[in-house]
Amino acid sequence: MTPPAALLPAPAHAASYLEGDMSIRAWLTTRDHKRIAIMFAIAITAFFFIGGAAATLIRIELATPAGDLVSAETYNKLFTMHGVVMVWFFLIPSIPATLGNFLVPLMIGAKDLAFPRLNLTSFYLYVGGALFTLAALFAGGVDTGWTFYTPFSTMFSNTNVIAAIAGVFIVGFSSILTGLNFIVTVHKLRAPGMTFFRLPLFVWAIYATSVILVLATPVLGMTLALLGIERIWHIGIFDPSLGGDPLLFQHLFWFYSHPAVYIMVLPAMGIASEIIPCFARSPVFGYRTMAYAIIAIAVIGFLVWGHHMFVSGQSVYAGLVFSILSYLVAIPSAIKVFNWTATLYKGSISFDAPMIYALGFVGLFMLGGMSGLFLAALALDVQLTDTYFVVAHFHYIMVGGSVTAYLAGIHFWWPKITGRMYPARWAQFAAVLIFLGFNFTFFPQYLLGIEGMPRRYHEYAPQFTTLNVLSSAGAVILAMGYLLPLVYLGWSLVRGARAPQNPWRATGLEWTVPSPPPTENFATQPHVDEEPYAYPPVAASRQEAAT
Amino acid sequence: MSLPFMPPEASSLASRYDVLFAAMTALTTAVSLAVTIVGLWFMFRFRRRATVDRSRPPAAAQLRRRRILETIWIGVPLLLFIAVFAWSASLYYDRSTPPAGALEVAVVAKQWMWKLEHATGQREIDVLHVPVNVPVKLVMTSQDAIHSFFVPAFRVKQDVLPGRYTVLWFTATRAGDYQLYCAEYCGTDHARMFGHVIALAPPQYQRWLDAQGATTTMAAHGEALFRALGCSGCHGANASVHAPALEGLYGRPVPLADGTTIIADDRYLRDSILLPKRQVAAGYEPIMPSFAGQVDEAEVLDLIAYIRHLGGKEALR
Numbered sequence: 001m002t003p004p005a006a007l008l009p010a011p012a013h014a015a016s017y018l019e020g021d022m023s024i025r026a027w028l029t030t031r032d033h034k035r036i037a038i039m040f041a042i043a044i045t046a047f048f049f050i051g052g053a054a055a056t057l058i059r060i061e062l063a064t065p066a067g068d069l070v071s072a073e074t075y076n077k078l079f080t081m082h083g084v085v086m087v088w089f090f091l092i093p094s095i096p097a098t099l100g101n102f103l104v105p106l107m108i109g110a111k112d113l114a115f116p117r118l119n120l121t122s123f124y125l126y127v128g129g130a131l132f133t134l135a136a137l138f139a140g141g142v143d144t145g146w147t148f149y150t151p152f153s154t155m156f157s158n159t160n161v162i163a164a165i166a167g168v169f170i171v172g173f174s175s176i177l178t179g180l181n182f183i184v185t186v187h188k189l190r191a192p193g194m195t196f197f198r199l200p201l202f203v204w205a206i207y208a209t210s211v212i213l214v215l216a217t218p219v220l221g222m223t224l225a226l227l228g229i230e231r232i233w234h235i236g237i238f239d240p241s242l243g244g245d246p247l248l249f250q251h252l253f254w255f256y257s258h259p260a261v262y263i264m265v266l267p268a269m270g271i272a273s274e275i276i277p278c279f280a281r282s283p284v285f286g287y288r289t290m291a292y293a294i295i296a297i298a299v300i301g302f303l304v305w306g307h308h309m310f311v312s313g314q315s316v317y318a319g320l321v322f323s324i325l326s327y328l329v330a331i332p333s334a335i336k337v338f339n340w341t342a343t344l345y346k347g348s349i350s351f352d353a354p355m356i357y358a359l360g361f362v363g364l365f366m367l368g369g370m371s372g373l374f375l376a377a378l379a380l381d382v383q384l385t386d387t388y389f390v391v392a393h394f395h396y397i398m399v400g401g402s403v404t405a406y407l408a409g410i411h412f413w414w415p416k417i418t419g420r421m422y423p424a425r426w427a428q429f430a431a432v433l434i435f436l437g438f439n440f441t442f443f444p445q446y447l448l449g450i451e452g453m454p455r456r457y458h459e460y461a462p463q464f465t466t467l468n469v470l471s472s473a474g475a476v477i478l479a480m481g482y483l484l485p486l487v488y489l490g491w492s493l494v495r496g497a498r499a500p501q502n503p504w505r506a507t508g509l510e511w512t513v514p515s516p517p518p519t520e521n522f523a524t525q526p527h528v529d530e531e532p533y534a535y536p537p538v539a540a541s542r543q544e545a546a547t
Numbered sequence: 548m549s550l551p552f553m554p555p556e557a558s559s560l561a562s563r564y565d566v567l568f569a570a571m572t573a574l575t576t577a578v579s580l581a582v583t584i585v586g587l588w589f590m591f592r593f594r595r596r597a598t599v600d601r602s603r604p605p606a607a608a609q610l611r612r613r614r615i616l617e618t619i620w621i622g623v624p625l626l627l628f629i630a631v632f633a634w635s636a637s638l639y640y641d642r643s644t645p646p647a648g649a650l651e652v653a654v655v656a657k658q659w660m661w662k663l664e665h666a667t668g669q670r671e672i673d674v675l676h677v678p679v680n681v682p683v684k685l686v687m688t689s690q691d692a693i694h695s696f697f698v699p700a701f702r703v704k705q706d707v708l709p710g711r712y713t714v715l716w717f718t719a720t721r722a723g724d725y726q727l728y729c730a731e732y733c734g735t736d737h738a739r740m741f742g743h744v745i746a747l748a749p750p751q752y753q754r755w756l757d758a759q760g761a762t763t764t765m766a767a768h769g770e771a772l773f774r775a776l777g778c779s780g781c782h783g784a785n786a787s788v789h790a791p792a793l794e795g796l797y798g799r800p801v802p803l804a805d806g807t808t809i810i811a812d813d814r815y816l817r818d819s820i821l822l823p824k825r826q827v828a829a830g831y832e833p834i835m836p837s838f839a840g841q842v843d844e845a846e847v848l849d850l851i852a853y854i855r856h857l858g859g860k861e862a863l864r
């Protein structure tokens with residue numbers, strides 16, 4: 001994957017995307033995918049800490065059984081804010097809009113995404129919609145939970161439901177446009193020689209994610225619109241007293257929201273597939289199997305939404321079908337875990353910070369997946385659904401999985417993106433701290449769920465106290481873990497050593513351009529004549545020679 | 548068979564549930580441990596500084612080995628998943644199928660309380676008394692948002708929806724006082740929608756029934772309502788209006804004006820009282836007025852109990 005041209009020193013005149021016009025105006029009107037990615041990264045980081053602040057208050061409240069810190073009403077608004085902000089304004093855009101935006105053109109040898117203006121439009125739709133919802137969440141708040149279940153949300157909640165869903169509706173267009181942009185980019189802008197089966201798995205993952213974004217997000221938009229219509233004009237769609245059907249809402253909502261889980265986790269898998277081979281100096285085990293597994297997850301993921309509804313009153317037979325399909329979607333996920341593990345075999349493994357984060361991701365994703373097997377089992381789900389077991393399960397997938405992988409990716413490509421190195425020891429320490437703090441916070445929640453504690457409880461029976469205290473204590477460690485990167489990565493921007501072109505000796509076209517990359521990405525059109533992940537021993541001599 | 552952290556086992560389904568849960572825990576723990584140990588072993592053995600044989604077999608041999616390994620780790624989980632699916636599905640089917648002859652209790656949920664009415668007429672709020680070793684069937688509906696009836700010690704949970712009836716059944720196997728939670732978020736005081744199911748040995752249950760004093764059954768309540776609301780004016784024996792007779796209706800197929808047929812179950816009767824235009828019986832004019840707003844959910848359940856009684860299967864008192 002290292003064309004002769006890239007072996008030559010980069011032409012000195014190619015200005016990086018961080019040089020040139022650095023005015024606010026230039027940034028806000030940029031069409032450079034790299035600058036847009038940075039703007040997305042700043043925005044989602046802000047939302048992450050807003051959602052995290054809500055989570056902090058929730059964990060402080062739950063440190064005691066009595067509802068003493070905030071009122072029941074405030075508590076309900078807090079978990080709604082936490083869910084809405086984290087799902088739509090952090091997790092959904094997190095990896096695709098930041099790392100995906102920055103890296104996809106670089107990885108496939110393109111100058112930019114196919115539609116640079118559309119990319120900027122995505123950013124403004126996202127920021128506009130998210131700020132609108134945020135205003136609704138702060139000015140009065142919303143108490144429906146992020147799931148907006150009807151008829152509570154349409155007929156019984158007295159809070160700013162319409163304003164909140166309006167913002168989410170707008171952000172949906174950002175998702176759709178981003179997805180569309182990636183699909184066209186991957187199809188049309190690959191460099192000569194970059195066939196589909198030479199694409200890095202990260203690009204496969206972003207591609208599959210984009211298909212889900214384009215197909216599923218419109219359903220969310222329609223569902224929220226119907227919700228709004230019923231709430232404003234009392235036209236019966238979901239409320240039975242108006243002739244509607246409350247389960248219809250759940251079907252429509254989960255038809256989006258289950259695939260949305262894969263929007264969050266497929267890109268995370270893509271990141272792990274880049275990092276693990278690099279630090280194991282070993283080609284990814286079963287590249288094609290890994291690519292097919294990504295597609296299988298994206299496709300089957302559309303057919304399992306009813307597993308959120310085993311006790312909802314949906315028919316028993318529908319439950320049976322959704323259960324077996326849920327087990328089928330677990331197979332490609334299991335393949336990925338096994339193949340990452342097998343990639344380590346006969347490697348030459350180093351434990352730099354990105355690798356620790358990536359290995360942490362694999363472990364936490366595996367534990368989250370294992371608990372998913374309980375929830376896919378019909379009878380076990382009856383007991384466990386709507387308890388803290390579910391809360392623990394999806395936090396393992398979305399936080400332990402996606403957020404850890406996002407941090408892995410940030411640490412892996414930080415030198416490329418910023419041109420700076422961060423303090424390695426601090427980063428390794430933070431990776432370990434986050435892994436431990438995460439388990440400390442969320443493992444007790446599995447046990448709480450098994451014990452029968454329902455979710456969304458502002459106060460709870462005294463028998464649940466010990467585990468809740470443990471979870472809150474773990475959250476303190478986890479919060480410190482999440483604040484640390486903010487500090488040392490921020491520090492590195494000012495004081496960090498200059499990053500070389502390829503500090504990790506990684507394969508991939510993004511490492512053949514200077515750090516940070518020039519505005520035009522590639523000085524000359526790259527040509528690809530090699531399989532991906534050509535790590536030693538396959539291409540030992542060439543790879544070592546290149547660095 | 549109860550594992551640590553499990554609530555007490557107090558229903559006929561609980562022990563079966565716990566065996567499945569234990570099997571699943573053993574399976575997932577074993578696999579997680581195996582992957583973790585292999586992964587850690589690779590990380591240690593192939594760490595960068597280790598002097599170790601890293602030579603790989605030729606590409607063809609590697610490919611063959613990879614195919615075998617991947618087939619194993621696709622095939623084995625698939626077989627295990629099918630087994631787990633079948634096991635849990637059969638238990639789910641049983642929990643979804645109430646046995647015949649179960650003691651019936653009507654449940655009306657509202658923000659934020661549980662209203663319960665025994666077939667024999669006893670009414671309770673947030674507390675449900677049941678006898679042990681007798682199957683109990685709850686027919687549930689909600690007056691407002693969706694709620695969920697959850698008794699961890701019985702390993703049962705069922706959402707309670709407005710506008711339709713959902714069913715949950717259990718057989719308590721041990722006397723005791725068990726916690727009842729609302730498991731579906733329903734607004735401000737969701738966490739306080741808390742109750743008890745008190746399972747009593749038959750003599751104590753009888754004593755409790757006696758202590759409730761004289762009660763009229765749900766069907767008798769329904770009969771009184773049937774007269775008071777004027778239903779008997781059309782549906783009664785001497786009515787001049789052409790309306791369907793209700794004797795023996797419950798559980799029978801009803802031909803509808805649109806040519807389809809529907810079984811006259813709780814839901815059909817409820818809809819016929821509240822939304823009579825939705826399903827009109829064949830051969831009748833759609834002249835029945837809606838009683839929405841005139842009767843509450845508990846009264847609809849009383850009326851249904853009366854119509855069931857007209858089927859002749861159940862005694863009025």
